[in-house]
Amino acid sequence: MGRAGRGAAGCGVNPHALVLDFGGVVSRTLFETHTLTERTLGLAPGTLRWRGPFDPDSDPLWRAMQAGELSERDYWLTRAREVGRLVGEDWTAMQTLVQRARSAEPERILRPETLALIEQARAAGCRLAILSNELDLFYGRELREQLDCLRGFDAIVDATYTGVLKPDPQAYRLCLESLGLPAQACVFVDDQARNVAGAQAVGMVAVHFDVCAPQVSCDEAARALGLETAPPAGPFTA
Helix, strand or coil, X not given: CCCEECCHHHCCCCCCEEEECCECCCECXXXXXXXXXXXXXXXXXXXXXXXXXXXXXXXXXXXXXXXXXXXXXXXXXXXXXXXXXXXXXXXXXXXXXXXXXXXXXXXXXXXXXXXXXXXXXXXXXXXXXXXXXXXXXXXXXXXXCCCHHHCCCCEEEEHHHHCCCCCCHHHHHHHHHHHCCCHHHEEEEECCHHHXXXXXXXXXXXXXXXXXXXXXXXXXXXXXXXXXXXXXXXXXXX
């Protein structure tokens, strides 16, 4: 279950901006779309068995990342190389995996629960921002520009260009500057605990997004914004 830090009731300023991580929060994780990846790349069903947070005991590389022994970027670069070998190619960039696996049907990778939250926040007049460590580096600008859900966002702050990675405090400050808002006016949502802690350290309201329970986390973010919880989103079919 997600947990909000510095909840809305304790804020001196009523939160009126929703700041989202992209991978895992707006988009479904690659762990959740193995069926789609296998079909797109021509791999046999069940070929991809690493499951990250959905089965950490069977994914030692994921556990190492969570322990801080390697970065998220290094985790996905390793997985990209593995999948590249499966299709007989040498993939030396992590974005190759995402772009090859997802570019044909980019809208199918989006998380319906978060899309509903975005629309709910937009309808309530909240400002919207993305704060990502690797949006274009990982997904590619071309794929991002195909996503209708990101059009109309007030700010997209991407370390692909800024070079400042969460949880560095400057990453959050760059986003706040782009929005022109104080930290306590923003609800930040991320699936990595260290990034949530980084947001709390600069004074943002923060929700730890649970990829295993996305509706619960979206409801928590809605409450932090002072919104009613959204109705459950429809099921996803790969």
